[in-house]
């Protein structure tokens with residue numbers, strides 16, 4: 001399982017290049033922080049990795065990847081379902097008996113510091129709890145590629161810290177994880193760092209920028 005990115009570059013019609021000459025090999029067990037100034041193309045790169053968007057130059061090859069999940073800035077859960085329901089569901093969907101699915105779900109809630117709210121409805125969770133639950137649910141679903149867009153953007157400092165703490169426990173041997181972020185603490189919670197600033201035309205050698 002692997003994502004190979006080769007000499008990738010993208011620009012939208014009649015707009016300047018966002019980035020060029022990006023080479024990456026993404027593998028499971030790592031959590032890649034994707035940083036860069038606002039408008040540098042972080043969300044665009046996530047869409048290219050997912051295959052939602054075709055690159056203007058270069059290639060993105062996904063090897064042995066069929067399931068791709070996203071976690072967005074705002075947690076989207078089912079309001080009246082409990083936290084445990086949210087993480088048990090992916091296990092049930094894979095055919096686990098209820099008891100086992102709930103046990104596995106509970107272990108994930110413990111890992112993400114959510115054991116105390118296991119039986120709380122989603123609508124009663126705080127912003128940080130909701131966001132950590134989205135990460136826990138994404139891990140439970142075991143996608144081969146997990147794309148996370150600005151997970152702390154809507155959170156205050158201490159709530160963001162809780163989410164960043166969860167990110168330090170996110171790495172999974174079954175999943176390649178990429179997190180677009182502005183937050184230096186999120187970047188430091190990841191295992192690897194890709195800085196789009198180094199791939200903006202102004203930073204690249206030669207005269208290709210225009």
Ligand SMILES: Nc1ncnc2c1ncn2[C@@H]1O[C@H](COP(=O)(O)OP(=O)(O)OP(=O)(O)O)[C@@H](O)[C@H]1O
Nearest residue numbers: 012013015018036037038039040041042043044045
């Ligand atoms: N479909 C589109 N058509 C034209 N321009 C687009 C499109 N999608 C994004 N852009 C532009 O591309 C640039 C990069 O956007 P993108 O959202 O990828 O940046 P970002 O680094 O994620 O920004 P931020 O940190 O502010 O979220 C922006 O100037 C944006 O307006």
